[in-house]
Amino acid sequence: MAVMKKKGNKGLPPISTASLPDVIFMILFFFMVSTTMRDQELLVRYKLPEATEVQKLEKKSLVSYIHIGQPSLAMQAKFGTAPRIQLNDSYKTTKDILDFVAAERDKLSEADRASMTICLKADQSTKMGIVTDVKQELRRANALKISYASSKSLGY
Amino acid sequence: MATDKRKVQEINAGSMADIAFLLLIFFLVATTMNTDTGLVRMLPPMPPEDQKQEDIKVKERNLFLVLISGSGNIMAGNPGKQEIIDLRQLKEKAKEFILNPMDSEDLPEKTDKEIELADGSKWVYPESQGVISLQTTRDTNYQSYIMVQNELTRAFNEVRDDVAMRKFGAKFSELPEEQRNAVSKAVPQKISEAEPRNIKK
Numbered sequence: 001m002a003v004m005k006k007k008g009n010k011g012l013p014p015i016s017t018a019s020l021p022d023v024i025f026m027i028l029f030f031f032m033v034s035t036t037m038r039d040q041e042l043l044v045r046y047k048l049p050e051a052t053e054v055q056k057l058e059k060k061s062l063v064s065y066i067h068i069g070q071p072s073l074a075m076q077a078k079f080g081t082a083p084r085i086q087l088n089d090s091y092k093t094t095k096d097i098l099d100f101v102a103a104e105r106d107k108l109s110e111a112d113r114a115s116m117t118i119c120l121k122a123d124q125s126t127k128m129g130i131v132t133d134v135k136q137e138l139r140r141a142n143a144l145k146i147s148y149a150s151s152k153s154l155g156y
Numbered sequence: 157m158a159t160d161k162r163k164v165q166e167i168n169a170g171s172m173a174d175i176a177f178l179l180l181i182f183f184l185v186a187t188t189m190n191t192d193t194g195l196v197r198m199l200p201p202m203p204p205e206d207q208k209q210e211d212i213k214v215k216e217r218n219l220f221l222v223l224i225s226g227s228g229n230i231m232a233g234n235p236g237k238q239e240i241i242d243l244r245q246l247k248e249k250a251k252e253f254i255l256n257p258m259d260s261e262d263l264p265e266k267t268d269k270e271i272e273l274a275d276g277s278k279w280v281y282p283e284s285q286g287v288i289s290l291q292t293t294r295d296t297n298y299q300s301y302i303m304v305q306n307e308l309t310r311a312f313n314e315v316r317d318d319v320a321m322r323k324f325g326a327k328f329s330e331l332p333e334e335q336r337n338a339v340s341k342a343v344p345q346k347i348s349e350a351e352p353r354n355i356k357k
């Protein structure tokens with residue numbers, strides 16, 4: 001007992017770590033609530049253009065994505081570096097957009113179909129030719145609400 | 157000693173933190189945080205194929221052409237009076253075109269439009285008849301296209317802010333939804349996008 005007393009008096013008492021799990025759990029729940037699962041693998045590389053007047057896309061369940069850009073590094077050996085369109089998990093051509101939009105529209109409930117949004121994620125160095133082809137195809141598919149994905153910047 | 161024996165042994169919770177850390181790291185890796193932002197546009201519906209496509213005639217003063225060339229140069233102005241301008245000038249030019257503050261002969265006409273407000277009253281606003289037409293070539297860069305779209309959106313947003321300030325005394329983004337809809341009706345975002353021109357070399 002005498003030894004114990006001596007020890008206790010000399011140094012500071014150890015800090016209790018009992019509440020550490022609670023703190024970590026709190027951070028964990030924050031991340032679980034505030035994030036969404038990554039649902040598709042990207043096959044193209046893109047750097048979004050910058051704009052100042054961007055709007056947030058509100059309901060994620062109503063948004064379908066079209067990616068346009070160079071194939072990612074792992075795929076370049078096979079597919080070259082010409083810009084490609086990615087729908088779901090594979091490279092597609094503009095002709096497949098019609099089917100893609102129809103499939104995406106079927107996933108939504110009847111009431112939500114009118115507010116379906118297509119988010120166009122294209123690399124900033126893409127030429128307008130391919131973008132316009134996609135847009136024409138979207139008009140044909142009657143998916144008229146689109147969003148040109150761009151990252152927020154502070155302007156010039 | 158007897159009381160000590162009856163006590164249930166405490167479970168060691170020291171590894172709880174490690175388990176929580178493991179879960180935390182899993183979620184950190186498996187999730188994405190970024191919210192998608194972008195410029196929202198409505199595309200015009202495709203005309204039916206059997207219908208003859210007629211060129212809608214728009215008076216020259218009501219049309220503001222913006223052409224982005226393959227090298228990113230911007231030409232803007234009324235048809236026939238276009239000039240090469242800098243991106244920074246575009247917003248002011250577009251605003252002048254939308255507002256036509258001096259009721260100039262060369263800038264768009266205005267027609268009075270009655271807009272019903274939520275409280276039942278009517279609001280008459282001289283709506284501009286102007287249309288901004290955006291043209292690109294097939295080898296225009298997407299970045300310059302977005303930059304021009306951004307400037308045009310900014311022009312519209314600033315005009316809407318002005319109108320909202322004058323009518324309702326608050327910025328457009330701070331208004332309740334009905335008033336925002338009313339302002340959007342007074343200043344519609346009329347940007348028409350033609351198909352790209354094929355410039356053959």
